[in-house]
Amino acid sequence: MQALVTGASGFIGGFLVQHLLDQGMDVKCLMRKTSTRSHLPVNRIRICEGSLQDRESLQAAVKGIDIVFHLAGATKALSREDFFRINAGGTENLLEACRQANSRISRFVLVSSLAAAGPSPGPEGIDETVAPHPVSHYGRSKLEAERIATRYGREMPVTIVRPPVVYGPRDRDVYQYFKQVSWGVALQLGRAERYFSIIHVHDLIEGIFRAGTEAVAAGRTYFLTNARPESWQGLGKMIAHAVGKEPVPIILPEVSATVVAIFSEALARITRKPPLLGFDKIREMREKYWVCKGERAQKELGFVPKIPIDEGLEQTARWYRDNGWL
Numbered sequence: 001m002q003a004l005v006t007g008a009s010g011f012i013g014g015f016l017v018q019h020l021l022d023q024g025m026d027v028k029c030l031m032r033k034t035s036t037r038s039h040l041p042v043n044r045i046r047i048c049e050g051s052l053q054d055r056e057s058l059q060a061a062v063k064g065i066d067i068v069f070h071l072a073g074a075t076k077a078l079s080r081e082d083f084f085r086i087n088a089g090g091t092e093n094l095l096e097a098c099r100q101a102n103s104r105i106s107r108f109v110l111v112s113s114l115a116a117a118g119p120s121p122g123p124e125g126i127d128e129t130v131a132p133h134p135v136s137h138y139g140r141s142k143l144e145a146e147r148i149a150t151r152y153g154r155e156m157p158v159t160i161v162r163p164p165v166v167y168g169p170r171d172r173d174v175y176q177y178f179k180q181v182s183w184g185v186a187l188q189l190g191r192a193e194r195y196f197s198i199i200h201v202h203d204l205i206e207g208i209f210r211a212g213t214e215a216v217a218a219g220r221t222y223f224l225t226n227a228r229p230e231s232w233q234g235l236g237k238m239i240a241h242a243v244g245k246e247p248v249p250i251i252l253p254e255v256s257a258t259v260v261a262i263f264s265e266a267l268a269r270i271t272r273k274p275p276l277l278g279f280d281k282i283r284e285m286r287e288k289y290w291v292c293k294g295e296r297a298q299k300e301l302g303f304v305p306k307i308p309i310d311e312g313l314e315q316t317a318r319w320y321r322d323n324g325w326l
Contacts, residue, residue: 001025002064003212006052006094007071008045009035011171012111012163012201012208016069017045019205030061030072039170052090058097065102067212070094071111073145075138076274076281083141083280091145095152105156109212110149114164114197114223114292115139115284123195123229125291128221135287136280146221157218159211164225164292168201168312169319177232178239178317182326186236186247189256189285194232196290197225200312203305210301217301223292226305238310242317243326258282 003020007013008029020027021044028046031037037047050057052072062068074086091110098105118133120126134140149158167174180187199207207224211217233249240247264275275281284290297303307315320326 001066002028003067003069004028004030004061004065005069005071006030007073008040009037010071012166012204013071014039014170015201015205016071016208017041019209021045023209028061028065030057052086052093055093055097058094059101062094062097062102066104066106068094068098068105068108069111069208069212070109073142077137078272078274080137083137084144087141088144088148092148095149099152099155107212107218108149108152108156108158109208110145110158110160111208112146112160112162113139113142114162114290116142116146117162117292119287120289120291122289123291125197125229125293127293128223128296136283138280139284153219159217159219160221161208161211162221162223162292163199163204164197164223164290166199166201166204168316171201171316175320175325177235178243178320178326181236181239181245181247182243184245184247186240186249187252188232188249189252191251192288194288195229197229197292198309199225199305200307203307207297207301207303210303214301220300222297222301223294224297224303225292225294226309227294229291230309238313239317241310242314
């Protein structure tokens with residue numbers, strides 16, 4: 001079985017490549033020349049240099065491929081147009097290459113995001129039947145990518161997966177919270193508690209693999225998540241235990257996020273680099289509930305996450321310490 005992975009140099013993509021190899025698949029990775037290979041077994045994979053905007057490289061990448069796992073995209077960008085060009089336009093370019101150059105595709109797996117579906121009205125969460133209502137440019141661009149993939153699903157089997165917050169070794173997003181807690185502080189935006197779904201990267205990879213190989217998954221969309229949502233306060237306490245600290249809780253007024261976004265956006269315009277905390281991210285952070293349900297994946301794919309969050313956080317903290325990140 002020949003698999004193509006885009007976004008292999010990323011946090012999730014690197015673990016997916018290793019999992020596919022462990023399952024006996026031949027793996028090809030579409031990568032830019034400048035993308036890091038540091039976490040990839042380069043002697044066991046084929047690398048096709050190119051990008052989602054280079055249609056000639058996409059034609060070469062998809063030849064002979066049975067399953068496509070599409071993870072590449074932008075989580076930060078300078079503008080709405082950049083989000084849509086990369087996340088939606090890049091997905092369309094890859095699907096069109098599959099349509100033109102490869103008639104043997106048995107599955108195209110689009111790794112989207114909970115951001116495409118939007119926040120939930122309460123802690124009970126949303127399922128895949130709820131109409132999407134993204135609140136950010138990022139979320140809207142991922143939803144457009146889903147719509148494009150669904151259209152191509154008339155010609156090839158397409159499956160969409162929507163992860164929530166993902167953590168684990170090598171992650172750099174939840175890692176920022178690990179750093180804060182290890183410094184002895186636990187920052188919280190506003191006094192209202194916020195809740196979210198979360199999953200360990202190793203569990204997520206198993207779900208993505210099943211989405212690409214189970215026949216029932218063709219034409220379906222799945223949330224891949226732990227059953228129980230977490231709060232940032234609760235996550236902070238578990239991280240504190242994992243790193244052996246007792247941080248001081250600090251409440252940041254919500255207006256402070258706006259101030260940070262103003263400076264971040266101004267700096268981005270000067271440096272031409274996407275802001276770390278711009279207005280797009282603030283729009284997501286202000287929502288109280290980012291909770292989804294995983295019952296469909298459990299029922300149809302037999303997917304049940306195996307790693308308890310407290311154990312996963314301890315494992316992740318050990319990796320950060322062993323690799324000099326903490």
